[in-house]
Amino acid sequence: MRILQALAAVTIFLPFAAAAAAAAAAVVDFNYPAVFNFGDSNSDTGGLVAGLGETLEPPNGQTYFLRPAGRFCDGRLIVDFLLDAMDLPFLNAYLDSVGAPSFLKGGNFASAGSTILPATMSSVCPFSLGIQVAQFLHFKGRVTELLAKGNRYKKYIPPADFFNQGLYMFDIGQNDLAGAFYSKSEDQVIASIPTILLEFETSLKKLHDQGARRFWIHNTGPLGCLAQNVAQFGKDPSKLDELGCVSSHIRAAKLFNLQLHALCSKLQGQFPDTNITYVDIFTIKYDLIGNYSRYGFEHPITACCGYGGPPLNYDSRIRCGQTKTLDGSSVTAKGCSDATDYVSWDGIHYTDAANQHVSSQILTGKFSDPPFLDEMPFLLKLKF
Numbered sequence: 561m562r563i564l565q566a567l568a569a570v571t572i573f574l575p576f577a578a579a580a581a582a583a584a585a586a587v588v589d590f591n592y593p594a595v596f597n598f599g600d601s602n603s604d605t606g607g608l609v610a611g612l613g614e615t616l617e618p619p620n621g622q623t624y625f626l627r628p629a630g631r632f633c634d635g636r637l638i639v640d641f642l643l644d645a646m647d648l649p650f651l652n653a654y655l656d657s658v659g660a661p662s663f664l665k666g667g668n669f670a671s672a673g674s675t676i677l678p679a680t681m682s683s684v685c686p687f688s689l690g691i692q693v694a695q696f697l698h699f700k701g702r703v704t705e706l707l708a709k710g711n712r713y714k715k716y717i718p719p720a721d722f723f724n725q726g727l728y729m730f731d732i733g734q735n736d737l738a739g740a741f742y743s744k745s746e747d748q749v750i751a752s753i754p755t756i757l758l759e760f761e762t763s764l765k766k767l768h769d770q771g772a773r774r775f776w777i778h779n780t781g782p783l784g785c786l787a788q789n790v791a792q793f794g795k796d797p798s799k800l801d802e803l804g805c806v807s808s809h810i811r812a813a814k815l816f817n818l819q820l821h822a823l824c825s826k827l828q829g830q831f832p833d834t835n836i837t838y839v840d841i842f843t844i845k846y847d848l849i850g851n852y853s854r855y856g857f858e859h860p861i862t863a864c865c866g867y868g869g870p871p872l873n874y875d876s877r878i879r880c881g882q883t884k885t886l887d888g889s890s891v892t893a894k895g896c897s898d899a900t901d902y903v904s905w906d907g908i909h910y911t912d913a914a915n916q917h918v919s920s921q922i923l924t925g926k927f928s929d930p931p932f933l934d935e936m937p938f939l940l941k942l943k944f
Contacts, residue, residue, distance in 0.1 A: 606630025
């Protein structure tokens, strides 16, 4: 079993200009009445499952929800832990229409497979960031209409002022980079970053035009450390770094994050009435991969739920929980006996235990720009 250990963090500060930082810090209070989330599978709480009728099989969800719960994980995602820490309920997927989901405290527009750039015919998911923002605008418009009709729906939809006071969270971009490597060289992937971020900027400005003033932006993680990418691009050991991660993907992620951070700085300067918090997810996750045993894990890259056995236990032909005929034999991608020993759940996404660790590091405030250590009124409720 994973043992709760003392948290260790590598402090990184990438400060804005002094004036921008001072203006931003003044409005970091964490008293958000609602959260509106945009992203990919790292924060999807059921969007792809509801939107495309996608099926998630057990053992997905086994650790916390005890059943598949729309998340590509054995339990909770980072966004779940952050919402819990802010004493807000888990976000319902915008596209989930069954069970009278409540959107009183916000909604989740994220969908697994999403990209920042517009989707193409070959895209895994049609709900790119631009579509997610369009869905939000439709959602806001419908809420406004319903509020004008009286109190009948007040238990299920946010009051009008929640849109201005709420937190707008983003965790997206990983699929733009990882997907591009299948058809482009490293130089071409890197050259595409400004175009990707221009689309991201456009989406943020649309939300700002609608009154959004509090933005929480995760940079992209070390996608070269995912078993999926190691299996495809790391067959040659010379292509791997000292942690066993694909070097080209690590370099691309770092360059993407540098430019994303610069964009956040620019937007903070343009909109002094707005708080833009940039969160360095990459450093937290890369530190976890590099120092996994210090944090109580035993397997940094190997998938808990997969097929193929060590060292990766990942086969792109079959995903977690599926049973298929491969090479003439019926096989099942099964879960491991103890997911708390693993950083990776299925070779692409993190386990509940790893997401809990990442969230605890985020909530130290040390990996954010501006840092919010002095403003933080809560601690992550550790649940083992």
